[in-house]
Amino acid sequence: MTSTCSLADLAKGIDALFNEFSGPEMPGAVVAVTENGREIFANAYGLANINDDVPMGRKAIIRIGSQSKQFTVLLILMLEAEGKLSLEDEVQKHLPYVPRLEYPVTLGQLASNISGYRDYLQGMIFGGLSLFAPSGRQAARDVVARQDALNFKPGSAMMYSNSGFFMLFEIIEQIEGATFNEILRKRITGPLGMYDTSLMLRDGSVMKRLAAHYTKRAEGWAHLGWGMEYGGGGGIVSTLDDMVVWQHNLIEPKVGTAEMYRRMATPCVFDNGATGFYGLGLVTDVYRGRRAVGHGGSVAGGESESMRFVDDGLGVVIIANNDQVAAFALARRIADIYFDNALPASIELASGRYRQEGGPDVFEIIAKNGVPTFLRYGVGTRFDFGNPGGAKPESGITDLVLSPRPDGKIDGTFCGTPTVYAPLNPNARAAAPLAGRYANTAQGIEVEIEGDAQRGMFRLRSDLGAMNAPIVAADNDLWFLLQPDTDIGPGLTWNATLSVTADGFEINASRLKKLRFTHV
Known part of the structure; x- marks a missing residue:
């Protein structure tokens, strides 16, 4: 398909999307658009290094984050083609240190994010080890090896987990x-x-043409880097030129085979028969009736997206050296300009917090600049109201679709499973204080909580590190665990929830579930 939009209008529209990053002393992004494999637009915005006033360019080297996963999976498929492994292998065949928990897990399930293994980055955080603290690969192995339960039965759901790609990287x-x-x-x-x-x-490495990576703070831009060691799930750096080459290789393979890329782009099918969107290191979605295949990335001070509308010939590559570029949404806005998409009608979703009936999941809907925004576990996104099933948070990695009910509740579907969310009382108090001492002995974590039935302080200690954070009652049996030194209010979300159990509580976060603590 050829765009009905002129190249001049396309360029004008894209420049407007990135206009805020064109000012002085701003980090920025690089963008390329291709049509049937031919580049029809490219531009660079902002600075690769603010301190030295180095302009962004297509040769600037920038972190691409989780786009790394497609390279890791391709290497696994190459090894499988050579008979060196099978995607049906159980993980422990190759990595004996990985625990075999409630169910067996295969390499293919790791690559599809349907393994149920908890995300090891969140395992670090809720084990007391900040991602900004220096740590090596052994720390990552230790967090994986200490896992004492799966998030869910493998194959029953999709939940993003960097653990799977760390294991594939090791293999x-x-x-x-x-x-x-x-x-x-x-x-x-x-x-x-x-x-x-x-x-x-590692962040902080020295490399010619390497862009600095930035976060936005109240006082202005600041360098941002993690102390952990990156692996095959998110550690690759690249340039706009190289990522355009890579995207073209997915269309006309010189490395790998068309069959490998077909498998990577084939969405997983859950145990209940529903089809997901994550394949093997690639995401396949439908946007405005058009199939889109790609992957995004988010790291300390960086965002990226590579998206191909495979039946229409459009390709988009975005790499940013800051965490304020919503790369996935912006790739879609570029597609809207190219295809002259009309803005879909909004679905009326009442503002407020909602809790999963019979479960710990909570989200909040707020009006941000007049636009409904979805907030959960510290992340906020707009909605895609053009999704045929209802309102879907506009994120590259989500399978949640929402639609309002006449009784004020919200129907949700996650991985083909229906659920209902009911409004939470904004003035909720817990049935009782959560104060006391708790432990997860399998992971060597101790927690002490002080406070009353409305607020408290959560203090976690382990051999990995420590975390101190406030907690606020969310319901009679549910608490919000906040960012350290914050309070909760509209737009200020929680890191996790604490679900009260008969003998303690469970931590549930976006990629880590059922981390259980008992009274001591």
Whole structure:
């Protein structure tokens, strides 16, 4: 399909989307648009380094975050084609340190985010180890090895988990007897001439043309970097030029095969027969009736998105060196300009907090600049009201669809399973204080809570580190665990919920469920 939009109008529209990053002393982004494999637009916005006034450019090297996952999965498929592993292998065949919990888990389930393993990054956070504190690969192994329960039965749902891709990363190096970077260069980036694409293990590394990465704070822009070691789930850096080459390779493979990419883009099917959207390291979604395949990335001070409308010939690549660029949504806005999409009618969703009936999941809907916005676990997104099933949070990784009911509740569907959300009383108090001492002995974590039936202080300690954070009652048997040094209000969301149990509580976060603590 050829756009009905002129190239001049396309360029004008995209420049307007990124206009706020064109001012002085602003970090920015690089953007490319292709039509049937031919580049029809490219531009750079803002600065690669504010301190040194270095302009952003298509050769600037920037973190692409979780777009790394597609490279990791491709390497796994290459090893499978050579008979060195099978996606049907149980994880423990290759990594004995990984616990075999309630159900067996296969490599294919790791690559599809349907394994049920808790996300190890959130495992670090709720084990007391900040992502900003220095840590190495062994710390990641330890967090994975200490897992004492799965989020869900493998295959029954999809929940994003960096643990799966960390394990695949380890398996690739173990089988090949080389570093991931060496394998990546030999098998993918070298043959494709993507010489600026590599795994950068740590923020703070020195590399020519490497952009600085930024976050927005009240006082202005600040450098942002994690102290942990990145792996094959999110550690790759690249350039606009290289990622355009990679996107073209997905269309006309020089590395890998068309069958491999077909498998990567085939969505998972859950045990209940519903089809998801995550395949094997690639996401397949339908936007305004058009199939879109790609993946995004979010890391400390960086956002990215690569999206192809596979039946229409449109490709979009966005890489930003700051955390204020909503890359997934902006890729869709570019598609709206290209396809001349009309804005869909909004679905009326009343503002307020809603709780899953019979469960711990809570979300909030607020009007932000007059636009309904979905908030949960510290993340806010607008809605896609053009989704055929209802209002869907406009995020690259979500399977939740919402629709209002006449009784004021909201119907939800998650991974093909229906659920109902009821309004929460904004003045809720807990049935009793949560004060006391608790422990998860399997993971070596101790928690002490002080406070009354409305507010308290949560203090966690383990051999990994510590976390102190306020808690606020959400319901008679549910608490919000907040960011340290914050309070809760419209637009200020929680990191996790604490569900009261007969002998303690459970922590539930976006990618970590059922972390159980008992009274001591």
